[in-house]
Amino acid sequence: MCGIVGYIGPKEKKSILLDGLQELEYRGYDSAGFAVISGGKLSHFKAVGKLANLRKKAADFTSEGPGAAIGHTRWATHGKPTELNAHPHMGAFSYVVHNGIIENYRPLKEELEAQGVRFLSQTDTEVIVHLFEQKIREGLEPFEAFRATIGRLEGAYAILLISEAAPETIFFAKNGSPLLIALDGEEIYFASSDTAVIGKAQEAYYLEDGEYGYARPGEVRLYRPDDEPKALTTIPLPSDKAMAQKDGYRFFMEKEIYEQSTVIGDTILGRVLDEGIEFEELPDGFFDGIASITICACGTSYHAGLTGAYLLERMARIPCRVEIASEFRYKEPLLSPDTLFVTISQSGETADTLEALKMAKRAGLRSLTICNVDNSSIVRESDAAILTRAGIEKGVASTKAFATQVMVLWMLTLHLGQKRGTLESATIRREIDAMRRSPSALLVEEKLHERIHRLSKRYLHGHGFFFIGRDLFFPLALEGALKLKEISYLHAEGYPAGEMKHGPIALADAELFTIALMPRTLLYDKIKSNVEELSARDATILAISPEEFELADDFIRTKHAEHPMLEFFEMMVVTQLLAMEIAIRLGNDVDMPRNLAKSVTVE
Numbered sequence: 149m150c151g152i153v154g155y156i157g158p159k160e161k162k163s164i165l166l167d168g169l170q171e172l173e174y175r176g177y178d179s180a181g182f183a184v185i186s187g188g189k190l191s192h193f194k195a196v197g198k199l200a201n202l203r204k205k206a207a208d209f210t211s212e213g214p215g216a217a218i219g220h221t222r223w224a225t226h227g228k229p230t231e232l233n234a235h236p237h238m239g240a241f242s243y244v245v246h247n248g249i250i251e252n253y254r255p256l257k258e259e260l261e262a263q264g265v266r267f268l269s270q271t272d273t274e275v276i277v278h279l280f281e282q283k284i285r286e287g288l289e290p291f292e293a294f295r296a297t298i299g300r301l302e303g304a305y306a307i308l309l310i311s312e313a314a315p316e317t318i319f320f321a322k323n324g325s326p327l328l329i330a331l332d333g334e335e336i337y338f339a340s341s342d343t344a345v346i347g348k349a350q351e352a353y354y355l356e357d358g359e360y361g362y363a364r365p366g367e368v369r370l371y372r373p374d375d376e377p378k379a380l381t382t383i384p385l386p387s388d389k390a391m392a393q394k395d396g397y398r399f400f401m402e403k404e405i406y407e408q409s410t411v412i413g414d415t416i417l418g419r420v421l422d423e424g425i426e427f428e429e430l431p432d433g434f435f436d437g438i439a440s441i442t443i444c445a446c447g448t449s450y451h452a453g454l455t456g457a458y459l460l461e462r463m464a465r466i467p468c469r470v471e472i473a474s475e476f477r478y479k480e481p482l483l484s485p486d487t488l489f490v491t492i493s494q495s496g497e498t499a500d501t502l503e504a505l506k507m508a509k510r511a512g513l514r515s516l517t518i519c520n521v522d523n524s525s526i527v528r529e530s531d532a533a534i535l536t537r538a539g540i541e542k543g544v545a546s547t548k549a550f551a552t553q554v555m556v557l558w559m560l561t562l563h564l565g566q567k568r569g570t571l572e573s574a575t576i577r578r579e580i581d582a583m584r585r586s587p588s589a590l591l592v593e594e595k596l597h598e599r600i601h602r603l604s605k606r607y608l609h610g611h612g613f614f615f616i617g618r619d620l621f622f623p624l625a626l627e628g629a630l631k632l633k634e635i636s637y638l639h640a641e642g643y644p645a646g647e648m649k650h651g652p653i654a655l656a657d658a659e660l661f662t663i664a665l666m667p668r669t670l671l672y673d674k675i676k677s678n679v680e681e682l683s684a685r686d687a688t689i690l691a692i693s694p695e696e697f698e699l700a701d702d703f704i705r706t707k708h709a710e711h712p713m714l715e716f717f718e719m720m721v722v723t724q725l726l727a728m729e730i731a732i733r734l735g736n737d738v739d740m741p742r743n744l745a746k747s748v749t750v751e
């Protein structure tokens with residue numbers, strides 16, 4: 149997602165920051181900025197778009213000599229990608245950069261505004277710098293002011309703060325978002341990822357959650373969450389940048405599968421509250437007068453839409469249809485203005501989805517997009533947008549974008565269900581509880597990955613794969629099959645399990661591989677009998693289930709069997725890892741499969 153770089157030392161600070169941020173470009177961003185304190189004086193620059201824009205803006209600025217500097221690349225999650233919303237955020241005499249989300253920023257902002265503080269941006273981050281300055285005004289020493297500030301924050305953060313109140317000093321804190329301190333003699337670097345400092349420093353300390361402190365030339369003071377001092381024990385920095393960009397994983401896709409647990413936490417942050425689901429990005433009354441929903445998307449995003457339709461109809465009791473955008477465009481659909489038109493898109497640039505949206509708008513429909521890229525064409529064209537907060541997705545085969553799209557649709561279902569009064573309060577509590585447990589269902593356990601790796605060698609041939617499931621697990625079967633064919637080039641189909649006997653079962657023999665999604669919480673007995681029918685025809689079966697299934701040739705046991713969506717997410721991870729391990733064994737480039745592009749901007 150966003151990137152952070154910091155530096156304390158005598159070198160030209162602008163170029164250190166810009167070069168460091170350049171190394172973090174691969175993480176995606178839509179604006180950037182930096183601030184320098186040198187000779188007791190603060191300067192800052194911000195620009196929307198690529199780093200080249202920031203370089204141009206700061207072309208005449210130099211900053212050699214003792215001082216400190218902080219820089220940031222921003223991927224918009226709260227507020228549009230504008231210069232005002234770009235980091236660093238400023239107070240009267242301090243600047244802050246921040247990765248993560250401050251969950252309680254609204255009450256903090258109200259409190260500060262009541263004390264006369266004026267906010268410039270729409271971000272959650274800005275509260276940090278104002279809180280800090282209020283504490284200074286109350287008479288606290290700068291470090292005590294910083295300590296008191298982070299004590300008020302809830303949510304996830306990696307923070308760097310500089311201030312005229314403490315020249316040549318960087319205050320830092322980490323909770324839930326990555327941050328490291330790298331050393332080169334007296335010079336001190338900070339970064340959200342080691343790629344930014346490889347080649348500049350030799351050793352680094354990777355902060356743990358709850359740690360904070362301050363640094364000035366030749367000195368780093370680190371504190372544990374219980375406020376006790378802690379020694380800075382550094383380890384050598386890796387030397388391979390490409391490997392560091394992938395956080396040590398073999399492929400971006402692998403990294404993104406592992407990241408799902410974290411990004412889903414970002415997706416729900418500040419939206420899943422004790423009393424229900426809130427989308428502050430949606431205008432008041434946005435759903436008034438809406439009688440039905442049409443979801444429109446392509447590929448993986450379409451599969452997320454299919455999943456959402458099951459949820460929306462079942463829980464929010466609102467009629468919902470799902471359309472493939474390229475079909476929708478030419479079918480001369482009947483559109484009624486009391487239908488909400490929902491597009492789903494990772495990139496926000498998919499040509500068919502964009503054109504379908506324009507068509508719906510021409511017909512007078514209200515539009516909402518569920519998208520990963522703010523300011524993309526689809527976001528700009530839509531009446532409202534809910535950002536999925538997955539961060540940039542580099543692997544062509546979508547993984548974490550899908551997970552976050554499904555999560556947003558689940559949250560939207562609950563939000564609408566509450567508004568429409570279709571849900572008992574006990575159900576709402578149960579759903580919220582399950583949502584909060586989703587990050588753990590998405591965690592990849594080493595043992596599971598190893599098992600899938602070992603199993604994958606048996607699935608490199610055959611005349612085809614059938615992924616089968618029922619209900620919510622039918623779209624997941626479609627998605628599992630799509631993942632496999634995209635990167636392994638093996639033929640795979642997703643099917644509703646109950647449909648097999650209406651034709652496809654004719655293909656069943658020992659060389660037909662069936663991946664059976666058998667959740668405990670949703671129609672277990674039904675899917676079981678469908679799989680038994682296939683087994684009776686000698687199909688090779690890999691069952692994914694929390695229940696032991698004797699007729700399976702291979703079996704992957706899942707653990708989260710307390711809620712259908714937790715089963716969904718856990719099984720999703722299994723299918724993603726299976727596709728990836730098969731593709732790796734077949735020697736394919738998992739991140740850039742043949743014939744595919746990440747963003748399909750042509751019809």
Ligand code: F6R
Pocket residue numbers: 446447448449450492493494495496497498501544545546547630634746747748
């Ligand atoms: C598959 C995949 C594609 C996209 C589709 C729509 O792994 O990524 O099927 O889902 O091209 O793209 P977006 O979501 O960007 O509109």
